[in-house]
Amino acid sequence: MKLIAAFCAAVIALGGTAILSAPEAMPKTENYILIIEQPQSAPQDAEEMIRVKTDSAVLEMPEEEYLTCVVLSECLPSFAIETMKAQAVAARTFSAKTAQSGKHEDADVCADFACCQAYRSKAELSERFGSDFEAYWEKALSAVRATKGEKLYYNGALIDAVYYSCSGGRSEAAVAVWGSDVPYLQSVESPGEEDCSKFESVISMPIAAFREKLSQSGKTVKFSLFPQDWIGNTVRSEGGGIQTITLAGAEFTGTEVRKLFALPSTNARISVQGGEIVFDTLGYGHRVGMSQYGAEAMANAGSNYREILQHYYSGVEIR
Template identity: 35%
Template sequence: MKKILLSLLIAIGLGVSNNNKVEIPACSIVETKEEKQDKVTENIQTQRDDKLENYVIGVVAGEMSVSFPYEALKAQAVASRTYAVRGANGNKNFDYTKLKQNYISVDKMKKMWGKSFDENYKKISQCVNATQGEILEYNNEPILAVFCSTSNGETENCKDVWGQDLQYLTSVESTGDKYSPYYNGTVTVSAKTVKSIFGSENIAIKERTSAGYVATVSIGGKEFSGEKIRTTFHLKSCDFTITRNGSDIVFKTKGYGHGVGMSQYGAVYMANNGTKYIDILSHYYKNTNIKKI
């Protein structure tokens, strides 16, 4: 952060957001020792909140395009904050940047946005400030608020991808994903490469999940998960088809990412059609509620 620290603090809303306002007294009052201690505690808490909120700004900037509508950016802010709070697990000194979210620093934002930095940073920080301290909970615990770029039109069940039966991460319709620039993809791999990795070039889809993603693939009589194939050949999605083209094997995909949780382009579609961020979140994360921490 190369600007004056005070400017940055004002930009992110330190102590002056609607939900965390530091009240300025109308007249001078002599404070007791206890009142002074309360203010010290409040200031410490504010600093802790700012560490998290600054991180969320960096994640929203890294995970979504600044051109996305406000409500989609707000939904991303809540999801990313929830993921961070769950990851910290109560550790006040936790380094949020170690989490698997695409966090970018202010310096990187400046390089990425150039002359548009001030305008873009203001938009992102406004969306984060509008949701300050909000996280998603299920059974009074922060949820695993995973998200993906684009689904195949339906998000995936967490159980089918990672084996965890989380009731708030079940398959839901996400019709707007077909408008995502990442909805369709193609990867071509030589049959020789497939054989060198798996011992055979005879590959076929064996089973799909209820949401249409590939669950298992058979290669030379051995079974592998669709996720294994996705990561091995850098496919955009686990919803893929397999065709042979001479000495090559062609994978055609629908969607981008693991498909679990909120679809970012689905959120954009919903926001563009007037859906508020709270309703976007409740659509993708079933039976959750928002809590302010």
């Protein structure tokens, strides 16, 4: 074994590829078997590649570069390193699961945040961050490298590592938003997200526009004389979002309301104020899984990325 180890060390020093062009240098057949395996664990061959579909092409790049781009596209560069590590693991898990699902026929993942996860190329990020780019890149890359290969599993299978900007104080269970119960996507507390610019939003629209939207919703709606009577009973989910709400006599789910009125989240309160309908909302995104601002609050309070991931994804394994 000593001989083999020494030979392998020499192979690494030589840079892997040299071995194949010099088979006569191999001392024994048993070593030959090892040599074939050796390049796979040599640093320069260990690089995982990923195919990313952008608007113009399918780009093949090292996974490490892709994940670094995602971290800098999804996180603020000022975010704590532990937040970036949590984001890197979630993004790695998300892209592996997406690739496995065959969502995109010709690529593992796409660059559209609404479909997969946000990806800006290295060139775009460089333009965006200017003279700070190198420092930001190194920071995000170190988060990707520190968590190399780590993904999230539940019962031995890759999880749907969904995430969003901020929850408004509490995340939603998957069942409340998408209708199917997922054991690791439950509603959890998410304090300290107030730095998110969309933590609280107020959106208003004229009553006539609100009425028109409801009329176009495809539901059977009836408008009584006073607009305040259009807003009926609301049932809330554990995460504070609208589970169902009666509007103009028809029942809507929170997700339907969010889509219909382009709200930042389903955690909305609807009222009539003067001649307007006002939506007071908390949080931004679907609010299922990891909150990026909640992760940042945990990191700033001393939690590491594993604690952050295990808080937002209940009962998962990181490996």
